Amino acid sequence: MALAAAGRVLLQAGSRLGRREVVDGARRFANKRVEVEADEAAGIAVMKLKNPPVNSLSLEFLTEFLISLEKLENNKNFRGVILTSERPGVFSAGLDLMEMYGRNPAHYAEYWRAVQELWLRLYLSNMILVCAINGTSPAGGCLMALTCDHRIMADNPKYTIGLNESQLGIVAPFWFKDNFVNTVGYRTAEHALQLGLLFPPAEALKLGIVDEVVPEDQVHSKAQSVMAQWMAIPDHSRQLTKNMMRKAMADNLIKQREADIQNFVSFISRDSIQKSLHTYLEKLKQKKG
Numbered sequence: 001m002a003l004a005a006a007g008r009v010l011l012q013a014g015s016r017l018g019r020r021e022v023v024d025g026a027r028r029f030a031n032k033r034v035e036v037e038a039d040e041a042a043g044i045a046v047m048k049l050k051n052p053p054v055n056s057l058s059l060e061f062l063t064e065f066l067i068s069l070e071k072l073e074n075n076k077n078f079r080g081v082i083l084t085s086e087r088p089g090v091f092s093a094g095l096d097l098m099e100m101y102g103r104n105p106a107h108y109a110e111y112w113r114a115v116q117e118l119w120l121r122l123y124l125s126n127m128i129l130v131c132a133i134n135g136t137s138p139a140g141g142c143l144m145a146l147t148c149d150h151r152i153m154a155d156n157p158k159y160t161i162g163l164n165e166s167q168l169g170i171v172a173p174f175w176f177k178d179n180f181v182n183t184v185g186y187r188t189a190e191h192a193l194q195l196g197l198l199f200p201p202a203e204a205l206k207l208g209i210v211d212e213v214v215p216e217d218q219v220h221s222k223a224q225s226v227m228a229q230w231m232a233i234p235d236h237s238r239q240l241t242k243n244m245m246r247k248a249m250a251d252n253l254i255k256q257r258e259a260d261i262q263n264f265v266s267f268i269s270r271d272s273i274q275k276s277l278h279t280y281l282e283k284l285k286q287k288k289g
């Protein structure tokens with residue numbers, strides 16, 4: 001119920017933004033920030049994140065992404081989605097720092113609801129989600145990957161993945177943490193979360209953050225072959241199993257969704273947190289110069 005209502009809000013937001021999807025034959029639709037290659041006969045869609053320069057998860061991006069995902073969810077012919085970046089090198093830089101810096105409480109609340117919605121929709125998706133991580137993927141980018149059923153990362157030591165929030169002076173919320181703990185185990189998560197560690201592919205594989213590391217030029221073919229393997233399992237048994245594994249954790253957020261939003265708003269509005277974000281943004285700028 002809560003999900004459906006929030007979905008309607010996002011759809012309304014999408015039409016307010018006036019986005020018109022361009023339909024190119026039956027196989028391709030795109031809005032500004034998400035490109036979908038949809039092969040209805042095969043039942044598989046590739047969703048490419050396309051929010052330059054670094055695929056940050058801005059409010060506009062989240063809105064567009066959720067609308068695209070909902071389109072696929074509503075078409076029973078689609079059974080699997082491959083998530084990847086349209087720009088190899090960066091899968092996603094995570095939550096958009098500019099949505100959390102220098103804005104007002106109403107904006108923070110709207111943004112956080114959309115971030116929750118992204119996680120809930122992906123985590124509870126009935127479709128098979130395979131993540132083709134073809135670039136760096138910190139924090140919210142890592143979270144997106146963690147919602148997927150299978151993760152494949154490009155074998156490039158320049159790319160890293162992990163939940164680095166503590167390095168920014170912020171804290172990974174409990175549902176980021178739960179998703180991470182369920183993936184890598186308590187001790188690894190406790191250690192990595194406190195230090196805000198980002199891992200190159202080989203280490204991420206060792207810890208179980210990703211399931212496979214393959215040469216960069218094979219990420220997409222590997223994702224397709226993994227998808228074929230998952231598609232061979234009957235949907236009903238796979239979906240019931242997925243739901244059994246995931247429902248309790250998602251329900252935990254759903255039942256305290258409003259409180260989680262209030263927590264986020266008061267946390268992010270603190271002067272000390274805004275200062276930390278300012279310092280981090282300056283550091284990102286200086287890295288360039």
Ligand SMILES: CCCCCCCCC/C=C/C(=O)SCCNC(=O)CCNC(=O)[C@H](O)C(C)(C)COP(=O)(O)OP(=O)(O)OC[C@H]1O[C@@H](n2cnc3c(N)ncnc32)[C@H](O)[C@@H]1OP(=O)(O)O
Binds near residue numbers: 165
């Ligand atoms: C109680 C608990 C309650 C809850 C408490 C709160 C919970 C919050 C949880 C937060 C989760 C997150 O995801 S927080 C986000 C964490 N993300 C990160 O730390 C990633 C930071 N970015 C990077 O490390 C790098 O940009 C990287 C992704 C590797 C790409 O490097 P490149 O050299 O290719 O590109 P750059 O030159 O660095 O970046 C290009 C431009 O994009 C900007 N940019 C980079 N990352 C950005 C980002 N995430 N959001 C916005 N803008 C970003 C840069 O500032 C540059 O802007 P210009 O200079 O203007 O061009």
